[in-house]
Amino acid sequence: EAEVAQSPRYKITEKSQAVAFWCDPISGHATLYWYRQILGQGPELLVQFQDESVVDDSQLPKDRFSAERLKGVDSTLKIQPAELGDSAMYLCASSFPGTQETQYFGPGTRLLVL
Amino acid sequence: RKEVEQDPGPFNVPEGATVAFNCTYSNSASQSFFWYRQDCRKEPKLLMSVYSSGNEDGRFTAQLNRASQYISLLIRDSKLSDSATYLCVAGRTGRRALTFGSGTRLQVQP
Numbered sequence: 001e002a003e004v005a006q007s008p009r010y011k012i013t014e015k016s017q018a019v020a021f022w023c024d025p026i027s028g029h030a031t032l033y034w035y036r037q038i039l040g041q042g043p044e045l046l047v048q049f050q051d052e053s054v055v056d057d058s059q060l061p062k063d064r065f066s067a068e069r070l071k072g073v074d075s076t077l078k079i080q081p082a083e084l085g086d087s088a089m090y091l092c093a094s095s096f097p098g099t100q101e102t103q104y105f106g107p108g109t110r111l112l113v114l
Numbered sequence: 115r116k117e118v119e120q121d122p123g124p125f126n127v128p129e130g131a132t133v134a135f136n137c138t139y140s141n142s143a144s145q146s147f148f149w150y151r152q153d154c155r156k157e158p159k160l161l162m163s164v165y166s167s168g169n170e171d172g173r174f175t176a177q178l179n180r181a182s183q184y185i186s187l188l189i190r191d192s193k194l195s196d197s198a199t200y201l202c203v204a205g206r207t208g209r210r211a212l213t214f215g216s217g218t219r220l221q222v223q224p
Contacts, residue, residue, distance in 0.1 A: 040122075041217075042118075043201075044214070045211040045212070105158050
């Protein structure tokens, strides 16, 4: 069964450092999402791509976060500089075109900022 | 006020019990609804979609009341393996991604 791949699975960093997360969606899924999930809460959307274009980044803290999906396939989410409050699970999800609501999640990257 | 609200629980029930979770949503533009299951330290996985007519998948039954903006999930004959967090989710057709509730934690005890 096809899966969404993410790496690394775990990341520990010190505040003010830069971190980057990678996601490879299910083949053929044009829509890709990055969510952040803080412990005890549900996932919250950071950014949504349709192919290589950003369609929603209204909740992305653009002063420190950036995301790209240059070839419309895999994607990178970067944080620079990391802050203590960025400690969370970063989840990538993808879906078929036209069925945006049926999303498949990757295993996530658990970030701890010290 | 959160767009999707759930009772966080935990719901502690014995094996074999029937348990129901409720969820309300505030955005009347929401058009699609789901329940996702999330195991501890794992990613969310789609459990089932929710339709106005109600739908059933084995021991799981989901209901939607658009007039009251209310969604429910009923689990019959609870199993130990049902222990997880259940996320209520609303979506709008178009660019907006899914909006998740904070989840309801279920612990099924032997």
